[in-house]
């Protein structure tokens with residue numbers, strides 16, 4: 701059920717990153733999944749877009765800019781800490797700056813599948829520069845009317861005094877070769 705506010709957010713989000721389609725060749729009978737591209741590491745330590753509306757079954761594909769970002773799933777109540785033992789973690793993506801000054805991004809991406817309508821909260825766990833605590837956080841399918849909004853989550857992250865957590869290994873999604881090197885750019 702989409703409220704008018706969420707529909708407005710969906711419209712705003714789509715101007716930032718037009719969803720592209722992605723077909724799994726092994727499943728030719730199913731309709732193409734929508735893939736939403738999110739770029740990690742825009743100036744100011746941000747995910748872009750950082751507020752995503754995505755239908756169940758769609759894919760969020762994280763692309764990584766310099767210098768060395770990651771993405772980890774959190775619970776709304778505790779930013780900068782993995783939500784639980786199953787929370788997704790993409791590993792770190794070190795990327796050198798392009799010496800010509802053009803955009804450089806990792807040759808790998810991390811994809812997660814949106815399984816239901818529940819909000820999915822995430823952050824970058826890079827401690828060099830305290831990315832999560834500096835506001836490098838985002839959400840898929842926030843429920844504005846609940847008061848549990850990205851801005852509240854970001855404020856809580858800013859007050860987080862510990863060391864941002866991560867998982868011991870890449871999990872909860874797919875990490876592999878960047879299938880869409882121009883996605884989000």
Ligand SMILES: *[C@@H]1O[C@H](CO)[C@@H](O)[C@H](O)[C@H]1NC(C)=O
Pocket residue numbers: 768792793794826827828
């Ligand atoms: C990227 O950051 C992680 C976490 O801080 C660190 O363990 C890793 O060594 C870094 N990689 C590079 C190439 O700097």
Ligand SMILES: [Cu+2]
Pocket residue numbers: 741745768769770824825826831836
């Ligand atoms: Cu980061």
